Amino acid sequence: MNILIVSHGIPSENDPQWGCFELDQARALKKMGHNVIISAIDGRYRKEKRKKGITEGSIDGIPTYLIYWLPMAVFHIERIRRRVRQVMMKKLFQHIECFHGKPDLIYAHYLFNMYDLGKVHRKYPSIPIVGIEHWSRLNQPTLPKTLAICGNTAYNMVDRLLAVSESLKKHIKRHFNKDAEVVYDMLGEEFVDASVTKKKIENVFRFVSVGSIIHRKGFDLLIEAFSKSGLAEQGCILSIIGDGEERERLQKQIDECGLIEKITLVGRKNKQEIIELMKESHAFVLASRAETFGVVYIEAMSQGLPVIATDCGGPDEFVNKENGLLIPIEDVDALTKALKTMYNNYDCYNPETIIEECNRRFAPQSIARQLEGIFEEEIEKKKQRV
DSSP states (O other): OEEEEEESOOOOSSOTTTTHHHHHHHHHHHHTTOEEEEEEEOOOOOSSOOOSEEEEEEETTEEEEEEESSOGGGOOSHHHHHHHHHHHHHHHHHHHHHHHOOOSEEEEESHHHHHHTHHHHHHOTTSOEEEEEOOGGGGSSSOOHHHHHHHHHHHHHSSEEEESSHHHHHHHHHHHOOOOEEOOOOOOHHHHHHTTSOOOOOSSOEEEEESOSSGGGTHHHHHHHHHHHTGGGGTOEEEEEOOOTTHHHHHHHHHHTTOTTTEEEEEOOOHHHHHHHHHTOSEEEOOOSOOSSOHHHHHHHTTTOOEEEESSSSGGGTOOTTTEEEEOTTOHHHHHHHHHHHHHHGGGSOHHHHHHHHHHHHOHHHHHHHHHHHHHHHHHHHHHHO
């Protein structure tokens, strides 16, 4: 199959996490023998200079195409912004077509990318489009009118709609009355390959957490709970990997709790660095207020770490008594108790069992095989219609 992936970004040295999930799937599909191309629109507001137009690249033999004109924030009217993105997507598609021909299938991540394919779909109706949704914004009880309109258009345009969790599937049904089917996010190859190596745990008990330093990830709750638990006095430490708008405020909270030597904001790290820090840790914890799946939890489990997760939409589908603890969201007392329980009962968890179950459910080849079957079905259906 010739598959064009429409991603929300393309990873780079300066921004290794931007579009990393899409890249993981592209690698897995390529390994199965498919021709895969990744495309993306860069509409972000950034201070650094970027090349205008289309930038071509390659990651692990996968061609990448990124289009940038100017930040989308300059368009204050939503419908104009959407029209501009559709024009950009059509230009990008036609550029890719010149070098690679028409794809057999377009695989679009996120609602906004599906919507951006509107002009492409009208010009090339014979190409099937499969959309997959990850967007945590859909967890909200109500959506802005413009987003609701955009979603209805996008979801009714695609030939098949996927969601990364049962929770997100329910939100899509509630907001848009659209049925989706679940295909879980996958582990990156780096985590699968690293899971067989020996862990390097030090004597000091270390909790590790990973995520963007934003309100939704609940790091303020985690710091408060860690402070209340008294585990710092027992020599435990907490490493928080990530960066974001809340970092300065969280550092102030750590200072005020007197935990500057026990809680470290280590900043943004690449995947290999994250793996190494996980291998030096005993348990993973993330007190998210909302997730559509929670890839970082399975990344930790792939390294044999038991996890503490919140029932925030996603983790409840794979966290169980064999691999961790599931607690309510926004509950500092429950989180405090979970931290102490994990510390006192760490030896009850079997790292090999955690790794085996995680790889069985979320390894790249398992998820890629699911996607391959879906893609083949949609290509065949489109041929029959034509």
